[in-house]
Amino acid sequence: MRVIAGSARRLQLKTIEGMDTRPTTDRIKETLFNILQPEILDSRFLDLFAGSGAIGIEALSRGAEEAVFAEQSRKACDCIRYNLKAARLEEKAQVMECDVLSALKRLESRKASFDLIFMDPPYGMDLEKQALWYLKDSLLSDSHTLIVVEASLKTDFSWLSQWGYCMLKSKEYKTNKHVFIKKINLQAETAGQKETL
Numbered sequence: 605m606r607v608i609a610g611s612a613r614r615l616q617l618k619t620i621e622g623m624d625t626r627p628t629t630d631r632i633k634e635t636l637f638n639i640l641q642p643e644i645l646d647s648r649f650l651d652l653f654a655g656s657g658a659i660g661i662e663a664l665s666r667g668a669e670e671a672v673f674a675e676q677s678r679k680a681c682d683c684i685r686y687n688l689k690a691a692r693l694e695e696k697a698q699v700m701e702c703d704v705l706s707a708l709k710r711l712e713s714r715k716a717s718f719d720l721i722f723m724d725p726p727y728g729m730d731l732e733k734q735a736l737w738y739l740k741d742s743l744l745s746d747s748h749t750l751i752v753v754e755a756s757l758k759t760d761f762s763w764l765s766q767w768g769y770c771m772l773k774s775k776e777y778k779t780n781k782h783v784f785i786k787k788i789n790l791q792a793e794t795a796g797q798k799e800t801l
Contacts, residue, residue, distance in 0.1 A: 605658055608634050610665030617687045619656045620679055628658060628724065628754065632777055636752070637662060639775070639784070640720065643750055644668055647719035650711075650744070652704045652735060657684035659722050664693045668720075672698045674707035704731070708738050717746045724754040727780075732759070740767050740787070747789035752782055761785075 605617045608630060628636070636659075637644070645667040651660030652674050660671035661684075671693075673684050681701040688694045700707040704723070721739070725731035732753045739745045751769075755761075757776060761783055764771055773784040 605630060605656070608637065608662060610662070610667065611691075611693075613665065615665075615691055617656055617658050617661065618683050618690075619658075620677075620683050632780075632782075633658065633662060635775065635777075636782055637666065639773075639782075640750075640752070641666065643720055648716070650674070650718040650721040652707070652721065652723035653725045653731070654684060654699075655680055655724065657687050657699075659724070660684075660697070661687055661691055661693060663720065663722075664696050665691060668696070670696050670698070672700065672707075672711065672718075674700045674702065674704050676701065676703045704735055705738060708735070708742065708744060711744055712742065715743060717744055717749055719749060721745060721749060721751045722754075723752070727756040727759070733763075736764075736767065736769065736785075740769070745787060747787045749787065751785040753785065754780060754782055756780055759783075 605619055606615060644663055646669045649660055649663040649668045649671040651671060654660060654673040654675040657673050660673050664671050675681050681699055684699050688697050723732055723735055732755060761771060768788050769785050770788050771783060771785055775782045
């Protein structure tokens with residue numbers, strides 16, 4: 605696995621042995637960042653269930669202003685720190701060695717939203733639901749924040765609108781998919797409804 609583009613281009617990234625993490629393949633990562641590229645420059649990037657840190661590091665390499673990595677595995681966090689050092693991107697990064705919900709609660713003190721939030725939780729455990737439930741009322745995301753969830757093809761997202769989200773796009777691959785989500789701007793929608801009355 606490598607960094608595809610930017611300041612750390614072609615750098616081979618260290619990954620963790622075994623199945624505790626599930627690295628995003630280079631081909632899928634390239635497709636993802638072709639979609640995200642217009643949003644990356646100077647962005648604040650949050651990488652949840654970060655694994656080896658490949659997604660957040662790719663974002664930093666391509667010009668993100670900062671990236672926060674949340675990962676509860678100590679081995680994975682050591683891997684993220686190693687990769688950040690190899691890419692010379694440590695100064696733009698924060699690694700949080702804790703579960704995702706604890707990380708989100710600790711990040712509330714920032715009082716600023718992220719531009720991009722990526723999450724790749726273990727499949728079949730509804731962890732993306734837990735994270736999105738927290739984020740729906742959090743200042744860490746607003747109607748401008750683009751949230752991307754990597755999930756299995758069979759993961760259901762029909763509940764998104766009930767929680768105040770809209771699905772912008774779903775990009776499917778052979779075994780998984782990326783779902784692109786934003787919060788619904790209720791104030792803007794209400795204003796639009798008033799104008800049409």
